[in-house]
Amino acid sequence: xxxxxxxxxxxxxxxxxxxxxxxxxxxxxxxxxxxxxxxxxxxxxxxxxxxxxxxxxxxxxxxxxxxxxxxxxxxxxxxxxxxxxxxxxxxxxxxxxxxxxxxxxxxxxxxxxxxxxxxxxxxxxxxxxxxxxxxxxxxxxxxxxxxxxxxxxxxxxxxxxxxxxxxxxxxxxxxxxxxxxxxxxxxxxxxxxxxxxxxxxxxxxxxxxxxxxxxxxxxxxxxxxxxxxxxxxxxxxxxxxxxxxxxxxxxxxxxxxxxxxxxxxx
Numbered sequence: 001x002x003x004x005x006x007x008x009x010x011x012x013x014x015x016x017x018x019x020x021x022x023x024x025x026x027x028x029x030x031x032x033x034x035x036x037x038x039x040x041x042x043x044x045x046x047x048x049x050x051x052x053x054x055x056x057x058x059x060x061x062x063x064x065x066x067x068x069x070x071x072x073x074x075x076x077x078x079x080x081x082x083x084x085x086x087x088x089x090x091x092x093x094x095x096x097x098x099x100x101x102x103x104x105x106x107x108x109x110x111x112x113x114x115x116x117x118x119x120x121x122x123x124x125x126x127x128x129x130x131x132x133x134x135x136x137x138x139x140x141x142x143x144x145x146x147x148x149x150x151x152x153x154x155x156x157x158x159x160x161x162x163x164x165x166x167x168x169x170x171x172x173x174x175x176x177x178x179x180x181x182x183x184x185x186x187x188x189x190x191x192x193x194x195x196x197x198x199x200x201x202x203x204x205x206x207x208x209x210x211x212x213x214x215x216x217x218x219x220x221x222x223x224x225x226x227x228x229x230x231x232x233x234x235x236x237x238x239x240x241x242x243x244x245x246x247x248x249x250x251x252x253x254x255x256x257x258x259x260x261x262x263x264x265x266x
Contacts (some may be wrong), residue, residue: 006069007032007076012087014095015078017060025056027064029076036075039064043079055080061095063088086258101134104164112160125151138172140165174228176235177257180242183217184250196245200238207234228259
């Protein structure tokens with residue numbers, strides 16, 4: 001990024017702790033050329049921070065939210081207490097992916113003896129086409145040379161990128177979950193519930209469907225597939241199947257849980 005570029009208000013950024021003071025923590029914004037940032041003690045936690053030294057250590061990575069960024073100032077104000085667990089998790093995943101992608105392409109550069117200019121041009125093309133370097137390598141791992149054919153890279157370079165990506169990056173998995181509550185007034189109600197859940201677990205041969213016991217009358221269903229839309233559609237099908245199986249002799253309700261994406265790095 002350009003040195004003059006500023007993060008947007010509300011943006012989630014990755015920072016490295018530089019200095020800890022009684023009033024707050026000074027950090028470097030990793031993605032903005034180590035731009036200076038400040039985390040005031042009031043933005044660390046919703047409660048009282050008794051010992052700021054227990055919050056972080058020098059050189060530690062922190063995921064923070066930008067609350068003020070003005071071009072006239074040389075410092076970005078940040079918050080920790082306003083960062084949700086999901087935002088933190090997603091940012092760390094993004095960081096790890098970028099680190100892995102940079103390592104993979106560094107190895108490609110070394111193996112092929114690419115110069116800095118040519119290497120940077122290749123990286124720029126990959127990022128422009130796919131949004132990020134990691135997404136480009138993930139696409140190359142999944143689709144092969146078709147994923148980067150439009151970039152018109154030299155054959156040897158394209159082949160090496162695909163081979164490196166295939167070796168180090170696996171296709172991500174998408175998981176959707178739901179909590180269901182089931183009851184039945186039928187004389188064989190327990191058996192009906194068991195059969196309905198078993199049928200839901202066997203509803204697909206292309207995705208993994210797991211049913212687990214939470215505590216009567218609650219059960220958890222998780223569907224894992226290569227594609228989010230596929231997983232979501234299979235979940236709908238599984239829930240509908242259970243409801244049909246229970247029929248008029250019982251009650252059924254469901255509540256979706258947060259979906260997630262995982263994997264993608266070997």
